[in-house]
Amino acid sequence: MNGTIAEHMQKHLDNLTKPRGSLGRLEDLVIKFAALQERVPPRISKKAVYVFAADHGITAEGVSLYPKEVTYQMLLNILSGGAAINALAGGAGTDGASSWDLVAVDAGVAADTTAEDAAVLKLAEVLPPGRRFLNKKIGAGTANFLHQTAMTEIELEEALAAGESLAEDAEKQGYELVAIGDMGIGNTSTAAALLVASGFPLDEVVDRGTGIDSATLNHKRDVIAQAVKKHRPFASPRDILQKVGGYDLAMMAGLILGLRNRKIGCMIDGFPVTSAAYMAYSMDKTVTDYLFAGHLSKVKGHRPVLATMGLEPILDLGMHLGEGTGAVLAGYILELAVKTSNSMASFESAGVSDSSHEEEKY
Amino acid sequence: MNGTIAEHMQKHLDNLTKPRGSLGRLEDLVIKFAALQERVPPRISKKAVYVFAADHGITAEGVSLYPKEVTYQMLLNILSGGAAINALAGGAGTDGASSWDLVAVDAGVAADTTAEDAAVLKLAEVLPPGRRFLNKKIGAGTANFLHQTAMTEIELEEALAAGESLAEDAEKQGYELVAIGDMGIGNTSTAAALLVASGFPLDEVVDRGTGIDSATLNHKRDVIAQAVKKHRPFASPRDILQKVGGYDLAMMAGLILGLRNRKIGCMIDGFPVTSAAYMAYSMDKTVTDYLFAGHLSKVKGHRPVLATMGLEPILDLGMHLGEGTGAVLAGYILELAVKTSNSMASFESAGVSDSSHEEEKY
Numbered sequence: 179m180n181g182t183i184a185e186h187m188q189k190h191l192d193n194l195t196k197p198r199g200s201l202g203r204l205e206d207l208v209i210k211f212a213a214l215q216e217r218v219p220p221r222i223s224k225k226a227v228y229v230f231a232a233d234h235g236i237t238a239e240g241v242s243l244y245p246k247e248v249t250y251q252m253l254l255n256i257l258s259g260g261a262a263i264n265a266l267a268g269g270a271g272t273d274g275a276s277s278w279d280l281v282a283v284d285a286g287v288a289a290d291t292t293a294e295d296a297a298v299l300k301l302a303e304v305l306p307p308g309r310r311f312l313n314k315k316i317g318a319g320t321a322n323f324l325h326q327t328a329m330t331e332i333e334l335e336e337a338l339a340a341g342e343s344l345a346e347d348a349e350k351q352g353y354e355l356v357a358i359g360d361m362g363i364g365n366t367s368t369a370a371a372l373l374v375a376s377g378f379p380l381d382e383v384v385d386r387g388t389g390i391d392s393a394t395l396n397h398k399r400d401v402i403a404q405a406v407k408k409h410r411p412f413a414s415p416r417d418i419l420q421k422v423g424g425y426d427l428a429m430m431a432g433l434i435l436g437l438r439n440r441k442i443g444c445m446i447d448g449f450p451v452t453s454a455a456y457m458a459y460s461m462d463k464t465v466t467d468y469l470f471a472g473h474l475s476k477v478k479g480h481r482p483v484l485a486t487m488g489l490e491p492i493l494d495l496g497m498h499l500g501e502g503t504g505a506v507l508a509g510y511i512l513e514l515a516v517k518t519s520n521s522m523a524s525f526e527s528a529g530v531s532d533s534s535h536e537e538e539k540y
Numbered sequence: 541m542n543g544t545i546a547e548h549m550q551k552h553l554d555n556l557t558k559p560r561g562s563l564g565r566l567e568d569l570v571i572k573f574a575a576l577q578e579r580v581p582p583r584i585s586k587k588a589v590y591v592f593a594a595d596h597g598i599t600a601e602g603v604s605l606y607p608k609e610v611t612y613q614m615l616l617n618i619l620s621g622g623a624a625i626n627a628l629a630g631g632a633g634t635d636g637a638s639s640w641d642l643v644a645v646d647a648g649v650a651a652d653t654t655a656e657d658a659a660v661l662k663l664a665e666v667l668p669p670g671r672r673f674l675n676k677k678i679g680a681g682t683a684n685f686l687h688q689t690a691m692t693e694i695e696l697e698e699a700l701a702a703g704e705s706l707a708e709d710a711e712k713q714g715y716e717l718v719a720i721g722d723m724g725i726g727n728t729s730t731a732a733a734l735l736v737a738s739g740f741p742l743d744e745v746v747d748r749g750t751g752i753d754s755a756t757l758n759h760k761r762d763v764i765a766q767a768v769k770k771h772r773p774f775a776s777p778r779d780i781l782q783k784v785g786g787y788d789l790a791m792m793a794g795l796i797l798g799l800r801n802r803k804i805g806c807m808i809d810g811f812p813v814t815s816a817a818y819m820a821y822s823m824d825k826t827v828t829d830y831l832f833a834g835h836l837s838k839v840k841g842h843r844p845v846l847a848t849m850g851l852e853p854i855l856d857l858g859m860h861l862g863e864g865t866g867a868v869l870a871g872y873i874l875e876l877a878v879k880t881s882n883s884m885a886s887f888e889s890a891g892v893s894d895s896s897h898e899e900e901k902y
Contacts, residue, residue, distance in 0.1 A: 251891060
């Protein structure tokens, strides 16, 4: 973190008409955002959530209770405006103002979105302003990594490069805050495999969840353990991503690295997105200066991964939906924190008596 | 809580295109809001934060590090648009859309806001749309309750009735969600006195705070203990409010009771507002069906009071600023939760395959 900017930002905050430190974590968020933007006070005038849809070959092992067709169906739902992320990204007003751009990315859905008659393409032609579809499909779902590598080396490079191209897109669009969401049946199994291959204990990152019975949990744990064992040893984070990753998660890692290089802040969501962030972090530890943890998901493995990266979640609301829902909620908090630093009066300008004491409640 | 409506709302949520229960506490919030509005799904189309400014005679005992003039100065700052609550209530967009109405209430500021030349009246004449000033002044600050009762019986009735008139105002304005904030030097001491008089242990509700030295803390604790002892026994919650209360806190209690009678949801803020909510709760236990705890303040005494009322804070961001800042932040979360219940597609309408299993992450 840029210490000089952080100090400058802290001084700016201390001059505003409030007891010092009284905005709590909002002040920490603004300071971090100022440091990454190298601007005092910082600014968020345009923001977007990128939701990555992809299929995962590992679903053939029966690790998920939803059929894999749901990935494509939910991509259509997002483009049609009916998903949770549409409601939450649409702004905090009933007029739908002050919303996020919503960019649905096909990173590797099994259905053929490139065919001329595909429903997704028809929907993509009539999207309302601020809703976009980007076809970055690497393949029709990854291979089943219990039996073979999830993707080829070339596919991995393509996925990482596609992520980088999305960071370029974000810069071109003028997004100053990017949230990342996931939509893919089986992606929690892939996420867990990435983390186990990276050294996290199996029991820490494979979740029981609610409603899943013990037999299914044991099966999921066994599948992940076997798959990781089969592919050992891993030469590098790239090697892990290629062998037991997903097109979506690899692309997210590429995006995170690309945002870092462009000094754009990034709000991550739940367990799958955080596992992708962890892979980016494994390649470049400095990404955490640009990352904000939107929320603590109900998925058990989320907390230890965030903790390893030194990220403290902003919200803790027991959510576990994905799609970037936790990230955009927290993004409003960050945006409002940034807003206070831009629009509040100083003690001097408002003619309010200051106290020489720090952090005292008036 | 209306159980039939709650059940109906739960079914509505379970049909939406997301794993059951995956919106976590957002679902609990929507269900509670539906039950209080008796509407499935519920609605928040207009909302306001009422910020109560008043002075407290107990400040003569040196319990606060800010001079009491700050109450009036901050009221001016709020009306001028320079306070933290202005930034946070102004909407999550940089265009200022989707904002809260901000109603600054003079419940009993020591400065004379009724004089023709008062700065506050000049400002009140040029307020932008959505920012309002209401003069409900009961007196020029309460008396010092270490030596006499904080207010007369007539003043207490006036304050409660003024609160009721604000609930009437909220209904007339069409506010479907009301947040309550505080601005008054010394109000945490008054809040602590109300709670100690109500039976909370002194050490649980008198906070050390950060930056306050041990001598000042001991002094504050002694002042509150002595004051409460002097006024014992207390015949009723009203008696407590009259003897060791504040014009602002009594008026908030009246507002909370009035909102409950009009089935309007209410988001409370930090320690002082929560103490006022506790007094309303002491008079009518059913108010909690209409109350939402915006956040957990850094002020130590906040948690036990919320817990006693069975309210779980939505946010925990280490804030301790007051003015309704935590309440409006949490209000956006509630509004967005309500929005999902209105705008999301159902499994059937979106053609998405459902799972028969509950609460499973896809």
